[in-house]
Amino acid sequence: MTFADFIVTNAPGLLVAIPLFAAFTCPAIGRISAAARNLWVMGAMLVTAAIAFILAFRVFSSGTVIYVFGAAATHLAVPLDSGGIPIRIIFTVDAMSAFMEIICAIVGISVLLYSMSSESRNSSLEGYYALYLLMITGVFGMVSTGDLFNFFVFLEILSLASAGLIAYRIDGGLAVEAALKYFILSTLGAILVLFAIGIYYGQYNALNIAMIAQRMQFSMLDKIALVLLVAALAMKCGAVPLHFWTPDAYSMAPSSVTAFLVVASQASLYGLFRVVFTMYNVTMNCVTVGWIIIILGVLSMVVGVTMAIPQKDIKRLMAYHAVSQTGYMLLGVGVGLAVLGNAALTSAFGFMAMEGGIFHIFNHAMYKGLLFLTAGAIVYRIGTRDLNKMGGLGHTMKYTMIFFIIGALAIAGIPPLNGFASKLMIYESVYLFNPILAIIAMVVSILTLASFVKVFHSVFMGPQLPEYADVKEAPLPMLIGMGILAAIVILFGLFPQPVVDMLVAPAAHALADQGGYIAAVLGGA
Amino acid sequence: MDLTAPLLTGYGIWAPLVWLVACVAAVIVVYLLWKTGESSYKKGTELERPYLSGNVEPEKGAVHIRASNLYWGFLQALKGYYDVLVPVHTGVLTDYMIWFVAVTALLLVIVGVLS
Amino acid sequence: MLWNLPFITVVVLTFIGIVTVLLKKNLIKILLGINILESAVNLFLVSLGYREGGVAPIFTLAPSQLMVLPTPQALTLTSIVIGVATSALVLSFAMVLYKKYGTVDIDKIRRLQG
Numbered sequence: 177m178t179f180a181d182f183i184v185t186n187a188p189g190l191l192v193a194i195p196l197f198a199a200f201t202c203p204a205i206g207r208i209s210a211a212a213r214n215l216w217v218m219g220a221m222l223v224t225a226a227i228a229f230i231l232a233f234r235v236f237s238s239g240t241v242i243y244v245f246g247a248a249a250t251h252l253a254v255p256l257d258s259g260g261i262p263i264r265i266i267f268t269v270d271a272m273s274a275f276m277e278i279i280c281a282i283v284g285i286s287v288l289l290y291s292m293s294s295e296s297r298n299s300s301l302e303g304y305y306a307l308y309l310l311m312i313t314g315v316f317g318m319v320s321t322g323d324l325f326n327f328f329v330f331l332e333i334l335s336l337a338s339a340g341l342i343a344y345r346i347d348g349g350l351a352v353e354a355a356l357k358y359f360i361l362s363t364l365g366a367i368l369v370l371f372a373i374g375i376y377y378g379q380y381n382a383l384n385i386a387m388i389a390q391r392m393q394f395s396m397l398d399k400i401a402l403v404l405l406v407a408a409l410a411m412k413c414g415a416v417p418l419h420f421w422t423p424d425a426y427s428m429a430p431s432s433v434t435a436f437l438v439v440a441s442q443a444s445l446y447g448l449f450r451v452v453f454t455m456y457n458v459t460m461n462c463v464t465v466g467w468i469i470i471i472l473g474v475l476s477m478v479v480g481v482t483m484a485i486p487q488k489d490i491k492r493l494m495a496y497h498a499v500s501q502t503g504y505m506l507l508g509v510g511v512g513l514a515v516l517g518n519a520a521l522t523s524a525f526g527f528m529a530m531e532g533g534i535f536h537i538f539n540h541a542m543y544k545g546l547l548f549l550t551a552g553a554i555v556y557r558i559g560t561r562d563l564n565k566m567g568g569l570g571h572t573m574k575y576t577m578i579f580f581i582i583g584a585l586a587i588a589g590i591p592p593l594n595g596f597a598s599k600l601m602i603y604e605s606v607y608l609f610n611p612i613l614a615i616i617a618m619v620v621s622i623l624t625l626a627s628f629v630k631v632f633h634s635v636f637m638g639p640q641l642p643e644y645a646d647v648k649e650a651p652l653p654m655l656i657g658m659g660i661l662a663a664i665v666i667l668f669g670l671f672p673q674p675v676v677d678m679l680v681a682p683a684a685h686a687l688a689d690q691g692g693y694i695a696a697v698l699g700g701a
Numbered sequence: 702m703d704l705t706a707p708l709l710t711g712y713g714i715w716a717p718l719v720w721l722v723a724c725v726a727a728v729i730v731v732y733l734l735w736k737t738g739e740s741s742y743k744k745g746t747e748l749e750r751p752y753l754s755g756n757v758e759p760e761k762g763a764v765h766i767r768a769s770n771l772y773w774g775f776l777q778a779l780k781g782y783y784d785v786l787v788p789v790h791t792g793v794l795t796d797y798m799i800w801f802v803a804v805t806a807l808l809l810v811i812v813g814v815l816s
Numbered sequence: 817m818l819w820n821l822p823f824i825t826v827v828v829l830t831f832i833g834i835v836t837v838l839l840k841k842n843l844i845k846i847l848l849g850i851n852i853l854e855s856a857v858n859l860f861l862v863s864l865g866y867r868e869g870g871v872a873p874i875f876t877l878a879p880s881q882l883m884v885l886p887t888p889q890a891l892t893l894t895s896i897v898i899g900v901a902t903s904a905l906v907l908s909f910a911m912v913l914y915k916k917y918g919t920v921d922i923d924k925i926r927r928l929q930g
Binding site (some may be wrong): 274325329332336339340343346348349350352354355356357359360363366368370371373374377378380383421424427428487595 | 817837844846850853854856857860861864885887888891894898901902905906909910912913916917925926927928930
């Protein structure tokens with residue numbers, strides 16, 4: 177077959193193989209020169225992103241793509257002599273997975289471009305770039321896989337690489353403390369996930385998500401496994417009251433890594449939705465589990481934003497806002513889950529709520545990444561993260577200020593940016609479900625705006641301070657990285673309906689469609 | 702695929718391009734009003750300095766209100782809430798893990814009983 | 817009752833592990849608690865594959881055709897390796913924290929709070 181055919185057929189496998197190979201050869205190439213290493217890493221990231229876009233295009237045009245590792249042909253999921261059991265590791269890339277892959281590719285490229293200049297002052301960068309490519313591998317693997325144990329392995333790859341990157345700057349011990357808390361909590365969560373996988377294997381003799389979904393009976397053991405998975409994955413994405421690691425880890429990591437940690441948390445959110453929607457669907461009591469996710473979402477929104485207002489550290493404040501915005505996604509998709517058993521309500525507002533939540537995942541990755549990158553640019557030029565020491569930077573850092581304004585207006589849900597589009601969908605559908613939840617969501621939006629007005633005033637407004645008289649604008653690679661994300665924030669705000677039609681609605685329908693997922697893997701059995 | 706289609710939210714419509722046209726129209730009106738103002742001033746004279754009713758202008762660092770002092774009223778009003786919430790974020794790893802295990806146990810009880 | 821002994825051991829080990837992780841103050845003891853939890857999960861996975869009277873799942877010169885399941889053994893191997901990586905990373909964090917803070921007491925490693 178031709179080279180293009182090879183790439184297109186093997187895209188899911190290459191998506192994980194290329195960053196993995198590039199990560200492990202990065203230190204060797206780093207010995208040649210720093211420029212060679214930068215070229216190698218950027219090349220690997222661009223190739224991976226191109227493959228992700230090709231795969232996403234294939235999924236959105238012709239349906240779920242399955243990729244079987246080790247079979248004679250990549251679509252032969254069920255061997256003829258196995259009695260209907262898919263025995264190999266299968267990557268099941270449906271519309272929701274492709275959606276998450278697009279997010280990871282875009283943020284990955286922007287953050288890598290930004291890192292080229294923000295990390296240029298530091299040493300031992302081979303470790304940084306190798307771990308960064310491992311994080312990319314972890315996220316792509318987590319969102320593409322159709323096998324539960326494979327999900328656990330990629331989850332652990334992601335946790336290990338993230339912990340290493342959070343502790344990268346040591347920072348007198350503070351960054352290591354943050355990474356320690358993040359990593360031990362992640363390990364505890366991963367052990368619970370492994371318990372749940374053991375429970376599923378013991379009951380159904382299957383590790384494939386589609387196989388477990390087909391055989392699911394919701395016995396008492398399945399309830400225990402569901403709670404273990406929901407708790408562990410909710411902890412990994414930073415839902416209150418399991419969010420305590422988020423401000424520490426996000427504030428102490430290098431800013432480029434923080435912007436990508438947002439995507440990593442959203443990959444765990446994807447895992448939560450995959451478990452709840454595809455494995456269980458209507459076999460469980462949708463209303464109870466839906467309300468649990470809604471309550472987690474509301475708590476995250478409220479506690480996140482109220483803890484953000486008194487903060488004095490710019491990145492810690494933004495980290496609490498990340499917790500708060502995760503609450504919006506949990507709220508939207510939780511409402512969709514709660515009405516999943518009721519076909520009339522689902523078509524009335526359930527799908528709209530799910531689409532709002534899923535659209536918010538994309539928008540949040542874009543504007544939160546942008547905000548963390550601007551915070552990183554400010555810290556790069558000034559050297560402190562303390563809001564009390566900053567002031568008057570708008571005189572010299574004009575582009576950073578413009579990007580910050582775009583990000584702050586987007587996170588507060590101000591029209592015409594993309595935050596408003598997804599928040600409007602969440603408000604209107606959640607209002608039809610329960611008015612109080614929608615009102616809480618709107619009040620949280622106002623408090624978000626208040627908190628970012630505080631940051632904007634204390635960083636950019638005011639007279640030019642004498643100690644910052646020679647602060648220059650952020651370097652060009654950082655501006656380009658921020659510019660990519662800002663352009664997407666504006667574009668998705670001005671043209672939301674094509675995005676919803678092409679990306680979000682197929683993802684929402686693929687998530688809710690358990691039968692389609694099972695049929696794609698098991699071949700209509 | 703209609704690029705300019707408004708966003709359908711199931712309950713209403715949001716058309717950002719119409720909103721943008723309205724904003725551009727408003728900005729044009731504001732600009733025309735601004736152009737009718739005085740456009741000349743002498744650089745480097747008293748015209749450029751901030752006017753504080755005759756008081757001495759403090760040095761630049763003291764004029765800028767810092768982040769901890771903004772929203773003082775909001776934080777005072779919600780003092781009871783913050784006095785409970787902020788100490789919960791102790792910073793001790795074992796406290797975080799106790800929260801994790803306690804929430805898992807609570808969810809086990811809820812899901813076990815209610816479904 | 818005897819056939820449930822592995823699962824009872826899993827429950828006991830999990831309980832010991834969780835109590836260690838939650839109540840101990842020394843970082844090294846917390847790491848040992850995590851190792852105990854990992855051992856509990858590995859024991860759980862391996863004992864799921866046991867079939868009574870089964871032999872090792874190797875086809876060459878097999879004494880009988882009744883074999884224990886090999887898949888959980890593969891899962892457990894992967895989990896052990898992940899446990900090794902976890903322990904290595906936490907121990908290196910503990911080393912750096914001891915050098916910078918002078919303590920491994922988890923009650924004193926709390927400069928990031930609020």
